[in-house]
Amino acid sequence: xxxxxxxxxxxxxxxxxxxxxxxxxxxxxxxxxxxxxxxxxxxxxxxxxxxxxxxxxxxxxxxxxxxxxxxxxxxxxxxxxxxxxxxxxxxxxxxxxxxxxxxxxxxxxxxxxxxxxxxxxxxxxxxxxxxxxxxxxxxxxxxxxxxxxxxxxxxxxxxxxxxxxxxxxxxxxxxxxxxxxxxxxxxxxxxxxxxxxxxxx
Amino acid sequence: xxxxxxxxxxxxxxxxxxxxxxxxxxxxxxxxxxxxxxxxxxxxxxxxxxxxxxxxxxxxxxxxxxxxxxxxxxxxxxxxxxxxxxxxxxxxxxxxxxxxxxxxxxxxxxxxxxxxxxxxxxxxxxxxxxxxxxxxxxxxxxxxxxxxxxxxxxxxxxxxxxxxxxxxxxxxxxxxxxxxxxxxxxxxxxxxxxxxxxxxxxxxxxxxxxxxxxxxxxxxxxxxxxxxx
Numbered sequence: 441x442x443x444x445x446x447x448x449x450x451x452x453x454x455x456x457x458x459x460x461x462x463x464x465x466x467x468x469x470x471x472x473x474x475x476x477x478x479x480x481x482x483x484x485x486x487x488x489x490x491x492x493x494x495x496x497x498x499x500x501x502x503x504x505x506x507x508x509x510x511x512x513x514x515x516x517x518x519x520x521x522x523x524x525x526x527x528x529x530x531x532x533x534x535x536x537x538x539x540x541x542x543x544x545x546x547x548x549x550x551x552x553x554x555x556x557x558x559x560x561x562x563x564x565x566x567x568x569x570x571x572x573x574x575x576x577x578x579x580x581x582x583x584x585x586x587x588x589x590x591x592x593x594x595x596x597x598x599x600x601x602x603x604x605x606x607x608x609x610x611x612x613x614x615x616x617x618x619x620x621x622x623x624x625x626x627x628x629x630x631x632x633x634x635x636x637x638x639x640x641x
Numbered sequence: 642x643x644x645x646x647x648x649x650x651x652x653x654x655x656x657x658x659x660x661x662x663x664x665x666x667x668x669x670x671x672x673x674x675x676x677x678x679x680x681x682x683x684x685x686x687x688x689x690x691x692x693x694x695x696x697x698x699x700x701x702x703x704x705x706x707x708x709x710x711x712x713x714x715x716x717x718x719x720x721x722x723x724x725x726x727x728x729x730x731x732x733x734x735x736x737x738x739x740x741x742x743x744x745x746x747x748x749x750x751x752x753x754x755x756x757x758x759x760x761x762x763x764x765x766x767x768x769x770x771x772x773x774x775x776x777x778x779x780x781x782x783x784x785x786x787x788x789x790x791x792x793x794x795x796x797x798x799x800x801x802x803x804x805x806x807x808x809x810x811x812x813x814x815x816x817x818x819x820x821x822x823x824x825x826x827x828x829x830x831x832x833x834x835x836x837x838x839x840x841x842x843x844x845x846x847x848x849x850x851x852x853x854x855x856x857x858x859x860x861x862x863x864x865x866x867x868x869x870x
Contacts (some may be wrong), residue, residue, distance in 0.1 A: 450770065553770070555736055586732040590774035594726075629727030636692055636720040637730070637741050637788070641712035 447507075447549050455497040455547070460556035461563060463548045470544055474537045480529050483536030490543045497551050507546045508539075515539060558582045580639075584630070595622045642703045642717070642795050642824050643668055644689065649698035650847075651684055659684040661847035662698075667826070673835030673855065674828045675862050676844035685844065686828045689798045690718040702796065719794030719823075723801040725781035726774075734760065734768045734776070734784055741792040759791040763817075779810030786817065799827045803834065832859050 450456075455463075477483060494504055515535050522531035548557075562579040569575060599618045603609055634640075644667040651660040660681045674682040687693040688700045691711035700707045707714050722728045731737035738756045747755070760766050763783045768776065776784060782802060789797065799818070803811035815834050818825055827835060835841050841858035843851035843865065851861040 448770070554732055583731050583736070587730060587773065590772070591726050594774075626727060629722065629724060630730065632687075632692055633722060633728040634730060636690055636715065636722075638712070638715045638792075641715055 447546075448553050449497075449499065449503070449550050451498060451551065453497045453551070455493065455551040458551075459560075460552045461560040463552055464557065464560050464564075467544060467548055471541060474541060477533060477537050480532040480536070483533055483540065486540045487536065487543075490540060490547070493547055494543075497547065499547070499550055503550070504543070504546065507550075508542065511538070511542050554586055555583070588626075588630075591626060592619075592623055595619060595626065598622075643701075644703075644796070644826070645699075645701045646685075646688070647699045647701070649688065649695045649700055651681075651688070651693060652696045658847045659693075660688070660695075663847075663849055664698075665842070665849055665852065667840070669839035670824050671835075671838035671840070672824075672826045673838045673841040673858070674826065674844055675830070675832065675835065675841060675858070677866065680844045681847035682828045682842075682844040683800055684847075686798050686800050686826060687720075689796070689826060690715050690720050692720070716792075717795045719789035719792060719797045721782075721786055721789050721797065721799040721802050723804050725778075725785040725805075728785040729773045729781060729788070732772055734765060734771050734773055737773055737784060738788045738791050741788050745792075755791055759787045763787040779806055779813060782806060782810065782814060783817075786814070790821075790823075794823060796824045796826065797821065799825065799829075801828055801830060803829065803831050832862070835859070 477486070494501075515538060518538075519531045519535045522534050558579045561582065562575045565573060565575050565578050596615075596619055599615060599622065602618070603614060646663045646665045649660060649663045650658060652658045658681075663685065674685060676682040684693055688695060688707060689702060691700075691707035691714050694708045702714050702718060705714050705717075729737050731740050735756050738759060739752050742752045742755060757766070757769075760769060763786065765780065765784060765787060768780070768784075773781065773784060782805075786802070797818075802818075803814050806814065811831060811834075815831075818827070818834075819837070827838075829835060836855050836859070838855050841853065841855045842849050843858050843862045845865060850865070851858055853861070
């Protein structure tokens with residue numbers, strides 16, 4: 441869950457120095473281009489290119505692998521399914537493309553500060569100002585979202601501990617209700633803090 | 642700075658008052674607010690920066706009415722909450738400190754310099770780009786405090802800043818507060834923290850029931866808590 445936070449690895453490589461907007465644009469372009477991939481050798485070429493990118497950014501293999509673990513649950517069954525139902529070539533293309541896109545997205549996250557990514561998004565949504573969207577607010581919302589992930593995880597752990605202390609229960613409601621109440625209470629406190637720090641002034 | 646409560650009440654509805662008819666003038670450098678849970682001391686503290694507005698009466702800070710000039714008041718009054726997790730709004734340490742400096746017409750270089758300086762002063766220099774959630778409890782409260790102090794408020798209001806901290810961290814915050822140039826109003830259950838303050842108010846049932854130098858005020862509070870309701 442903490443994928444969006446604390447992943448950034450400081451560095452000075454070309455990839456680190458590239459503007460966040462450019463990296464985001466490249467990610468979108470790669471997503472569109474991925475629809476045109478047809479042959480296994482094309483997938484292989486892309487993966488080699490990505491490996492070079494990771495090397496350039498000096499990301500240890502262990503770090504890259506750890507970030508891939510969550511998607512393996514999806515990719516392995518998908519590969520097996522396609523290999524049986526269609527052809528192994530097709531399996532390689534489907535799974536390879538998803539793998540490549542995840543690798544690319546992770547590479548962007550690893551080499552870009554979240555604040556720079558958010559600034560890029562804020563820049564992109566600027567034209568929406570005309571229809572009443574405040575880009576600064578959009579950025580703040582993203583920051584608050586990222587900041588709230590660890591807070592809510594901690595809250596969930598506390599609720600689970602409290603449940604354990606009272607004897608194990610599998611009731612979803614007994615977990616969800618205190619978590620929701622806690623989250624709302626946190627939102628209130630956060631609102632106070634934002635007001636105290638002059639957000640609306 | 643001159644803080645004035647003039648006939649101030651804050652009511653949730655017709656019958657339930659958080660603060661009831663408080664009139665008090667505060668000028669001292671170190672002011673403590675002590676009282677039981679739900680006594681109204683926290684509400685009083687929140688009135689100092691317009692976070693809570695009086696339903697009747699007037700709160701002025703340096704002559705500014707908190708209801709009418711909230712923005713100007715908040716520029717002068719920094720507020721430190723009990724739970725730093727709620728106060729830290731940005732994902733990383735430096736971003737959170739910089740948050741308070743937005744829209745002050747400062748250049749990026751100047752913001753950076755001020756952030757660096759305040760982090761160094763609070764022993765957080767090495768944590769510049771660290772995610773805030775990886776800090777220890779004491780470090781989080783330091784960060785929350787640094788983020789408030791970077792805006793150079795004239796008055797610092799602290800609402801139970803040490804309640805969630807262990808003894809060592811509580812003492813660290815106390816030392817830090819002792820060395821501040823700012824005027825401080827502190828709400829606390831840690832009576833030791835206000836022992837060398839200039840003036841301590843005991844709040845009970847939404848009213849200021851005792852107002853004296855710390856030693857007498859603390860004695861009064863201890864007696865109040867020992868007596869049956």
